[in-house]
Amino acid sequence: MFNNAGVLAESKPEVTVNANLLGCIYGTEIASTHMRKDRGGKGGRIINMSSKAGLTDLPNVPTYCATKHGVRTYTISKSNHPSVEDTGVEYAVLFPGCVLAGLYLKLIEDRIAKQGKPSVARNEYLEIPLSRLLDGFLKLVTLEKMNGAMLEVTPDEDLFVRMEKVVIGSTYPPSL
Template identity: 35%
Template sequence: MSLHGKVALVTGGAQGIGRAVVEDLLGNGAKVALVDLNQSVGEECKSDLDGQFGEDNCVFIQCDVTDGGKLKDAFQNTVERFGRLDIVINNAGINNEKNWEKTIEVNLTSVIKGTYLALEHMSKEYGKEGGVIINVSSMAAFLHSPYQPVYTATKHGVIGFSRAIADASEQGNYGVRINTLCPAFVDTQLLQSVEHEETMGKFVKYKDEFKQRIDKYGVLKPSLIAEGMLRIITDESLNGAVMKITCSKGIHFHTYEPLSA
């Protein structure tokens, strides 16, 4: 799958992993709607990207992904701006064990909403041309972090939902591939949240143990996550795949044992 001329929507696209992915998409000839909650960061990011890739290739849409109406508008605005939609990356995420309900809303519920909206705009079931959806999970889904129980649960949920809807897409001939990307610790602002009681709540007392775990597994650069993202987008053989990215093994895929009776 060539990215040239394709249109992508990336949530959490103004910083961290999202921004690295947006830059790679633009660098490969795609047009991108970067959707982000932070107005000032989003506008600054858009300005930087305009200087690198031209003003006509990127649009910033301020949006709280937990607001279903605004998220729906973001999709519609993207299609109105660029005429189509081919790639959706549900990347927005937070790490907040104190306000755990918000963590579920951002990390899981918005991914589900974003996936269904993407299908409305890309699925052959709706008369569209097909496309690809990438839902961002985390290696926390495999490491069972005792310091982030709700965050961990949401990332398990992203994998389960994405694999199930990928099967539905294949059986329903939607023409949309749906895959999951699971990075380990990445050098972003989200990683710094383990320092603060207002985000970690009662689990902040385990911050030293958490930092030891980070030291053990290492910290990835967002650029490597973007590299993996482009591979999983462009490889048309992948549907229902779960890509893992770690310091020790780099970019690789999780394998599931066949279910036996």
Template identity: 30%
Template sequence: MSHEYGKEGGVIINVSSMAAFVNSPYQPVYTATKHGVIGFSRALADASAKANYGVRINVLCPAYVDTPLLLSVEREDNMGKFVKYKEELQCSMNRLGVLPPSLIAEGMMLLITDSSHQGAVMKITCSKGIHFHCYEPLSA
């Protein structure tokens, strides 16, 4: 018997970052891992759909969020040799803005409650709010 997404199987939401979509010279490992979260999640979402597991898997990619972690980018023990870019990072935050945690919660709830999302990559930014990344279909 097949399951409808969002019912018996549940929902998994992996958290990535808008850093997955931009070059971030001061956080190369962070950027790479956030790319990986998206690829891994989308592959699992496809596997779940094909196997009819009834589990929806989506990804949440917020930009800068007003949390204690954001303040830690100025510390050398967190940034290592890339701490020299802290001013550049601060300029980026000033330019792009910092999101309130409540907007991230709103996006998370949308991914949980809207069963039409499977393998979706939700972006949350100050300029566009909650929106989804669109992937071009592969051409033969």
């Protein structure tokens, strides 16, 4: 299953949270229940779409970032569950930049219509064609073992990533 949702409504956080995070959780739980080998299913793979915003913090869209970070932690937590081997269901996350389709193009069009300029600062590093997203998806789904994989899709390459705890000291701000 490819679980994808992308709503950006900072002025209506419940809309963003319901679609981006709860939609992902409910979709994953329903698919997992049907796929589980230990409950009569055949196993399977679930790839949840996050975003570059799930790997970084963007000050202009904090609710969107929170939901995409949530997709990441939810999915990786599912992949680390002790019974994951018994279920036969694997979980992975895809982190694209701004895909040149749908939500991102609508943001640009809306801003141009209202103010004569794009709604977001165009950043070629973040912009990826839809074909790059498909390449990343295919890379994940064809891995021999996919469970727990996190793949960032950039305009030029696919990068497997991992989040790690980094201790900066016992005081804040840390002394340099």
